[in-house]
Amino acid sequence: MDWVSSYAKQAIETYDMSTALNTLRKILSAEAAGGHADNAVIGGLHKLAPLWEKQASAAGISDNFITAVLHKLQLYAALSLAERESTVKELLTILETRAASEKADLRDRGMASAGHGNVPADLPREVKEPTPVLPLNAPLTEVSGIGPSHAEKLKKLGLHLIQDALHHFPHRYVDYSALKPINHLRYRDEVTVIGSVKHTRLRLTRGGKVKIVESEISDGTGSIQCSWFNQPWLEKNLPPGRQIQVSGRIDLFLGRKVLSNPEWEPVDPKALHTGRIVPVYGLTTGITAKAMRRWMHSVVFGAAEHVSDPLPEEMRTRLKLPAVGVALRGVHFPDSQRHLADSRRRMAFSELLTLQLGMRRQKNRWQKHVGQALSCDEDWLAASVATLPFELTGAQQRALAAVVKDLASPNPMCRLLQGDVGSGKTVVAALAMAVAARNGVQGALMAPTSILAEQHYQSVRTLLAKIPNLDLGGEGLPAVRLLQGATPQAERKEIASGLENGKVNILIGTHALIHESVEFSNLALAIVDEQHRFGVTQRAALRKKGKEPHLLVMTATPIPRSLALTAYGDLDLSVIDELPPGRIPVETRVIYPLERQRAYNFVRGHVTKGRQAFLIFPLVEESDKLQEKAAVGEHERLQKDVFPDLRIGLLHGKMKADEKDAVMNNFRNGDTDVLVATTVIEVGVDIPNASIMIVEGANRFGLAQLHQLRGRVGRGDQKAYCMLVSEGKNGRAPRSDDPAG
Numbered sequence: 001m002d003w004v005s006s007y008a009k010q011a012i013e014t015y016d017m018s019t020a021l022n023t024l025r026k027i028l029s030a031e032a033a034g035g036h037a038d039n040a041v042i043g044g045l046h047k048l049a050p051l052w053e054k055q056a057s058a059a060g061i062s063d064n065f066i067t068a069v070l071h072k073l074q075l076y077a078a079l080s081l082a083e084r085e086s087t088v089k090e091l092l093t094i095l096e097t098r099a100a101s102e103k104a105d106l107r108d109r110g111m112a113s114a115g116h117g118n119v120p121a122d123l124p125r126e127v128k129e130p131t132p133v134l135p136l137n138a139p140l141t142e143v144s145g146i147g148p149s150h151a152e153k154l155k156k157l158g159l160h161l162i163q164d165a166l167h168h169f170p171h172r173y174v175d176y177s178a179l180k181p182i183n184h185l186r187y188r189d190e191v192t193v194i195g196s197v198k199h200t201r202l203r204l205t206r207g208g209k210v211k212i213v214e215s216e217i218s219d220g221t222g223s224i225q226c227s228w229f230n231q232p233w234l235e236k237n238l239p240p241g242r243q244i245q246v247s248g249r250i251d252l253f254l255g256r257k258v259l260s261n262p263e264w265e266p267v268d269p270k271a272l273h274t275g276r277i278v279p280v281y282g283l284t285t286g287i288t289a290k291a292m293r294r295w296m297h298s299v300v301f302g303a304a305e306h307v308s309d310p311l312p313e314e315m316r317t318r319l320k321l322p323a324v325g326v327a328l329r330g331v332h333f334p335d336s337q338r339h340l341a342d343s344r345r346r347m348a349f350s351e352l353l354t355l356q357l358g359m360r361r362q363k364n365r366w367q368k369h370v371g372q373a374l375s376c377d378e379d380w381l382a383a384s385v386a387t388l389p390f391e392l393t394g395a396q397q398r399a400l401a402a403v404v405k406d407l408a409s410p411n412p413m414c415r416l417l418q419g420d421v422g423s424g425k426t427v428v429a430a431l432a433m434a435v436a437a438r439n440g441v442q443g444a445l446m447a448p449t450s451i452l453a454e455q456h457y458q459s460v461r462t463l464l465a466k467i468p469n470l471d472l473g474g475e476g477l478p479a480v481r482l483l484q485g486a487t488p489q490a491e492r493k494e495i496a497s498g499l500e501n502g503k504v505n506i507l508i509g510t511h512a513l514i515h516e517s518v519e520f521s522n523l524a525l526a527i528v529d530e531q532h533r534f535g536v537t538q539r540a541a542l543r544k545k546g547k548e549p550h551l552l553v554m555t556a557t558p559i560p561r562s563l564a565l566t567a568y569g570d571l572d573l574s575v576i577d578e579l580p581p582g583r584i585p586v587e588t589r590v591i592y593p594l595e596r597q598r599a600y601n602f603v604r605g606h607v608t609k610g611r612q613a614f615l616i617f618p619l620v621e622e623s624d625k626l627q628e629k630a631a632v633g634e635h636e637r638l639q640k641d642v643f644p645d646l647r648i649g650l651l652h653g654k655m656k657a658d659e660k661d662a663v664m665n666n667f668r669n670g671d672t673d674v675l676v677a678t679t680v681i682e683v684g685v686d687i688p689n690a691s692i693m694i695v696e697g698a699n700r701f702g703l704a705q706l707h708q709l710r711g712r713v714g715r716g717d718q719k720a721y722c723m724l725v726s727e728g729k730n731g732r733a734p735r736s737d738d739p740a741g
Contacts, residue, residue, distance in 0.1 A: 020059040024052055024069070025095045028088050036084040038077055045076045046220045067177050071194060074181050077220040078196045080241050134302035136163040143298050145291065156284045165299045169331055170279035173340070174247065177277065182222035185250050185257055192247040194267055195219035200238040217246060226259045243267045265289050277334045296332055304328040321346045363414065363570040371412035371548035372524045374439045376404045380469060384434060387466040388427065393578040396424050402574050403432050403552065413550035419576030421556045421711025422583060426456060429527050430463045432552060437479065437505040438470055441524035445508045446542055448530050450484045450657065451664065455686055456529065457482040457508045483509035483518070486657050514541040522546070528553045556711060557704040586714035588722045599694055599723050600642050606692050607646060607673045611718070613692040615676045616709055618700040635676040643674060651677040679705060681712055688716035698724035
């Protein structure tokens with residue numbers, strides 16, 4: 001096709017566009033002439049939206065432009081006369097600009113086709129001053145608009161230099177090209193709604209303790225109620241008639257759509273008109289969203305293209321990844337959802353690659369170190385396993401074989417042992433410590449809580465007591481000792497002396513193990529239980545107590561293999577994926593709050609049969625900010641109104657150590673029927689007789705926490721149950737057979 005016929009085709013397309021634009025322009029002009037009474041179209045301007053959308057789409061007008069216009073039409077009915085006048089003027093201006101740009105575009109493309117110029121298809125229609133180049137190591141005061149005062153405030157976000165801001169990514173986006181009218185919203189949609197405030201009121205509950213601001217937002221197609229807790233100043237910030245955008249998840253209350261505690265800000269007219277995807281950044285006091293976006297725009301377009309790309313072009317092409325400069329621009333100011341997705345994928349790849357390379361380097365360095373090879377006679381190991389009161393599962397045998405092989409190498413072991421609660425990780429750890437003791441060296445096991453440390457202490461002593469040819473102790477001093485924060489000073493000195501002269505072979509304890517006063521004569525094996533509860537520095541501090549000791553870290557948190565290989569790439573991985581024989585899986589259910597009384601009856605039935613139960617709460621005491629049940633208040637209510645004839649205990653983190661011990665001893669001995677507790681019982685509580693757990697406010701806990709909490713029941717030979725109660729924003733939760741596992 002020659003340039004003449006191509007130009008003619010473009011002219012026809014432009015004529016169709018002009019027709020669609022002229023239709024809307026005439027109707028808007030008639031609306032203005034009628035005093036903005038919303039009668040230029042029968043039923044109101046919003047009735048025009050569906051018909052004009054079809055006409056504009058058929059004419060090839062961009063989706064972003066159509067969406068921007070449609071939202072103006074849909075909001076029109078809810079506006080005041082002054083706002084309607086302003087909206088009509090805005091739309092007419094947009095239409096005039098669009099028409100002019102289409103004519104200019106036709107002329108430019110025709111000239112380019114004719115060979116009279118080289119006008120790129122994506123040439124911007126506005127010529128702007130180039131963004132100043134910003135060095136990556138320059139302070140943020142180099143950005144126009146950021147003075148010393150604002151720079152100090154930005155430091156609270158960890159932003160000091162241009163390169164810091166470049167990696168201060170948005171935590172969400174508002175896609176103005178994909179907004180939905182209120183009447184199209186669905187339950188559980190993550191949405192941004194643009195509308196006008198119809199009315200706002202402040203309501204007090206709980207005797208005035210909780211202040212709720214309720215505002216009704218309308219966009220002409222419908223309305224939605226928004227509620228904010230303990231933010232009374234919003235009543236004045238959201239007067240009737242103000243246009244705002246609110247973002248959050250759609251819930252239902254009494255059959256009506258609501259948004260609870262949504263994020264909100266004034267409408268950005270420029271973004272709405274252009275249909276852009278707008279970034280939303282984390283802020284701090286004194287920094288507005290609008291200012292942050294303006295500064296970030298200067299940073300991104302002044303510095304992103306100057307970031308050197310560590311990935312070779314061949315790799316980027318093979319993996320279909322954009323260059324780092326393009327990705328940085330796309331993460332902050334994407335042109336489309338595809339651009340955003342590709343950019344986020346590139347940045348995620350870079351982060352994971354950096355992490356993986358760091359882990360690999362750390363593992364290589366570790367393997368170059370020379371530690372102590374701890375030999376293990378196969379016959380002795382078999383005899384030791386035979387003394388156990390149970391048979392090892394296949395998974396335990398495989399994990400033990402891997403650990404023993406690592407210990408026999410002069411290169412220090414660095415292994416992650418993953419297994420569900422009750423799968424038998426402690427047995428593997430105890431046998432590893434027995435190998436260390438038989439080689440005349442020391443082993444240490446660090447646990448996150450005193451309860452768990454005491455449990456390990458008792459278990460390890462019991463297991464090692466029957467192992468043959470294990471000369472522990474000497475001169476009457478116990479070989480296995482327990483050290484924690486509450487250990488008396490006299491006993492600490494005794495343990496310190498035993499560690500220095502080598503007569504204490506195994507030390508089990510809490511963070512007290514890494515205190516500077518604790519010194520080993522020859523620590524060759526360091527074991528960390530529930531490793532996610534310790535920081536990297538704490539694990540390193542334990543290893544420094546010895547000379548390149550073997551390291552075994554254990555976790556009961558379910559970790560997908562792909563994530564384990566990424567996040568723990570410096571560790572070899574062993575998984576105990578079998579439960580001991582006789583263990584019955586815990587039945588887990590999500591229940592509605594209205595079913596709570598049935599759950600209490602279920603608890604009573606099991607207590608009558610001699611069983612015990614946990615009732616877990618997310619808070620210790622009632623909070624004005626969080627609308628959740630608290631352990632202290634619920635303990636009183638349960639004892640008085642629900643289980644007056646049962647023995648109810650209370651355990652939480654604010655209690656003194658001796659009080660906690662007394663409560664747990666009563667529960668362990670069967671002197672307490674129901675234990676009301678917080679997550680203080682998350683690890684280290686072994687009550688085989690406990691068969692029921694109810695977790696209140698389950699939506700407040702993460703998956704790992706729910707998994708750990710559930711692990712407190714089902715440790716005996718009877719069927720166990722875990723019921724999760726979610727006080728979601730609408731008082732209900734999705735049901736699932738096993739949400740925690």
